Amino acid sequence: MWEIGGLVGKVEKLYYNTNNGVRARFARMVVYVNLEKVLISQVLVNGTLQRIEYEYLPTVCFLCGHYGHIKEICLKGANEQANSEE
16 A cells, blocks of 8 residues: 555555445545655556545646636636647
8 A cells, every 4th residue: 555655646554444334445645745746546456557645735726736626617628629620
């Protein structure tokens, strides 16, 4: 788990939780991330894509990978759409 968290940022703590209901198994981590770098939305673990959720960063755009807006209002997405229409 430390290696997987290391793909996201610097791991400070790991909390293992299991829930046999809807969420199945998950791990919660405290990870320091550099908000000036692109954030990742998923990692490949044993051949399966696992989604990364940033609990305290509600406005993460996974179109451009930056914090502060969502993909629906991303300037990169607007620029790409304008270029494809030309």
